[in-house]
Amino acid sequence: MALCPKCHGILNFWNVKAECPYCGVNIPNYNWEGNLDADAEKAEKAWVKFRKFTGNLKSALFGNLFRIIRFAFTFLPLVVLILPLASYSLNLPFFGDSSTNFTLLDFSMNTLLSLNWGSLLGLMSAESLGSPVAMLIFSILLIYLAIVFGVLNFVFVLLKAPSLKAGANIVLCILSTLSFAIAGLLFTISVSQIGATSTAFIDGSVQFGLFVGIGLFALNVILNVLINRSFKKQRATQN
Numbered sequence: 001m002a003l004c005p006k007c008h009g010i011l012n013f014w015n016v017k018a019e020c021p022y023c024g025v026n027i028p029n030y031n032w033e034g035n036l037d038a039d040a041e042k043a044e045k046a047w048v049k050f051r052k053f054t055g056n057l058k059s060a061l062f063g064n065l066f067r068i069i070r071f072a073f074t075f076l077p078l079v080v081l082i083l084p085l086a087s088y089s090l091n092l093p094f095f096g097d098s099s100t101n102f103t104l105l106d107f108s109m110n111t112l113l114s115l116n117w118g119s120l121l122g123l124m125s126a127e128s129l130g131s132p133v134a135m136l137i138f139s140i141l142l143i144y145l146a147i148v149f150g151v152l153n154f155v156f157v158l159l160k161a162p163s164l165k166a167g168a169n170i171v172l173c174i175l176s177t178l179s180f181a182i183a184g185l186l187f188t189i190s191v192s193q194i195g196a197t198s199t200a201f202i203d204g205s206v207q208f209g210l211f212v213g214i215g216l217f218a219l220n221v222i223l224n225v226l227i228n229r230s231f232k233k234q235r236a237t238q239n
């Protein structure tokens with residue numbers, strides 16, 4: 001049910017005239033100047049909000065040299081895709097002799113599909129090999145997980161820039177650092193345990209790429225902690 005904007009009399013739906021039946025005011029034109037002002041105010045507010053959004057986005061990503069560096073370092077850990085993370089030699093009946101460096105890109109493109117996963121998983125059921133093989137597989141999964149956290153970090157750098165926040169980035173960078181470090185640890189433990197068994201089908205060690213990865217992810221943690229602090233100060237001036 002509608003009300004007359006002037007006298008607040010009840011307007012029934014069968015009242016199709018433009019004038020109010022009680023006070024005679026022209027309803028569509030009533031207070032049009034005031035409504036215009038209200039519209040202008042709304043547009044002004046939306047504009048201010050939009051300016052703040054784009055201003056903060058630009059400031060968060062490129063506001064000063066330090067923030068540009070932080071944005072660039074968001075991508076840098078992706079070099080771990082092509083760096084050797086570990087070297088290993090396999091001696092498997094279903095794989096043949098091979099000695100090679102483990103880079104994530106090469107492993108994903110070539111080895112992942114050609115590996116006989118059935119046999120590898122079968123090894124897990126062997127009494128003495130079960131836990132080291134599980135650790136080995138888990139360490140590879142952790143490397144992929146670190147990459148996922150790294151990509152998510154990039155997404156959140158963009159998403160959170162307009163609101164000048166970096167808390168999610170700190171958490172994601174800590175998670176990728178930990179995933180990488182634990183992956184290296186599990187790989188080392190697993191290889192040494194397998195080496196101690198009678199079926200020593202793998203030998204290997206972590207390579208410099210792993211430490212570069214840990215270093216870059218950890219550097220991102222520090223950068224985001226510092227950025228988050230300056231974001232907080234900047235937010236305080238805006239409220």
Ligand SMILES: [Zn+2]
Nearest residue numbers: 004007020023
């Ligand atoms: Zn009226």
